[in-house]
Amino acid sequence: MNIKISQEANLPSRFGTFKVKAFKEGDKEHLVIYTKITTDTPIVRVHSECLTGDAIGSLKCDCRDQLEYALTLAAQTEGMVIYLRQEGRNIGLFNKINAYALQDKGYNTIEANHQLGFAADERTYEIVTFILHHFGIYKIKLLTNNPDKLNSISDVEIVERLPIIMKPNQYNKEYISVKKDEMGHLF
Numbered sequence: 295m296n297i298k299i300s301q302e303a304n305l306p307s308r309f310g311t312f313k314v315k316a317f318k319e320g321d322k323e324h325l326v327i328y329t330k331i332t333t334d335t336p337i338v339r340v341h342s343e344c345l346t347g348d349a350i351g352s353l354k355c356d357c358r359d360q361l362e363y364a365l366t367l368a369a370q371t372e373g374m375v376i377y378l379r380q381e382g383r384n385i386g387l388f389n390k391i392n393a394y395a396l397q398d399k400g401y402n403t404i405e406a407n408h409q410l411g412f413a414a415d416e417r418t419y420e421i422v423t424f425i426l427h428h429f430g431i432y433k434i435k436l437l438t439n440n441p442d443k444l445n446s447i448s449d450v451e452i453v454e455r456l457p458i459i460m461k462p463n464q465y466n467k468e469y470i471s472v473k474k475d476e477m478g479h480l481f
Contacts, residue, residue: 295319295420295421295424296319296320297317297318297319297421297424298317298318299315299316299317299318299428300315300316300317300318301315302314302315303315305327307365309362309365309366309368309369310329310365310366310368310369310370311329311369312327312328312329312365312368312369313327313328313329313330314326314327314328315328317421317424317425317428319421322378322379322380323379324376324377324378324379324421324425325376325377326374326375326376326377326425326429327365327368327374327375327377328368328373328374328375328429329368329369329372329373329374330372331372331373331374331429331431332372333372334433335433335434335435335453335454336371336372336373336374336431336434336435337367337368337371337373337374337434337435337437337456338373338374338375338376338426338431338434338435338436338437339360339361339364339367339368339373339374339375339376339436339437339438339458340376340378340419340422340436340438340443340447341357341360341361341364341375341376341377341378342378342380342381342383342384342417343377343378343379343380343381344357344358344361344381344382345381345387346390346394347361348361353463353464353465353466354394354397354465354466354469355466355469356460356462356466356469356470359460359461360458360460361375361377363458363460364437364458367437373437374429374431376422376425376426378417378419378421378422380416380417380418383407383412383414383415383416383417384415384416384417384418385407385410385412385416389410389412392406392410393406393407393409393410394406396409396410402468402469402472403469403472403473404472404477414477415442415477417442418446419442419443419446419447420446422446422447422450423447423448423449423450426447426450427449427450431450432449432450432451433450433451433452433453434450434451434452434453435452435453435454435455435456436452436454436455436456437456437458438455438456438457438458439457439458439459439473439479439480440477440479440480441479441480455480457480
């Protein structure tokens with residue numbers, strides 16, 4: 295893996311005061327948001343980019359709620375959020391918007407991806423191990439509902455899975471149900 299690593303910088307935020315580093319992997323630039331970590335088993339959230347949810351506050355998903363919860367928890371517990379640039383389950387923003395249009399016509403999130411020629415989830419997590427090892431982290435408590443993350447992070451011991459359950463709304467109720475019933479997400 296040819297990864298470039300930025301310098302460390304301070305990032306005061308409304309969730310707390312963090313340090314940040316960027317990891318450049320090809321054309322993707324991932325961000326790691328963290329506090330001083332003194333525990334040998336920090337709480338880590340691996341969060342994939344969701345511009346519509348994270349930045350605009352879309353109610354079609356639970357991404358922003360999960361990100362805000364993770365940042366709050368990281369600030370309180372000496373934790374880390376690894377923000378992966380894998381928009382739309384790694385199909386990109388353009389295709390994600392096309393998937394949204396198909397969802398507007400009645401397709402669920404998986405069906406929409408399939409109509410566009412993609413798997414239900416195109417994300418990968420190899421970079422996560424590299425990032426954690428860069429920080430000298432070999433054991434984590436992983437904040438996730440996604441079994442793919444549990445199964446894809448290698449060479450790091452996941453000592454505990456912490457659920458991240460957000461209250462559904464009228465717009466994302468089916469989306470969350472599909473993640474649970476068809477994608478095997480743990481709740």
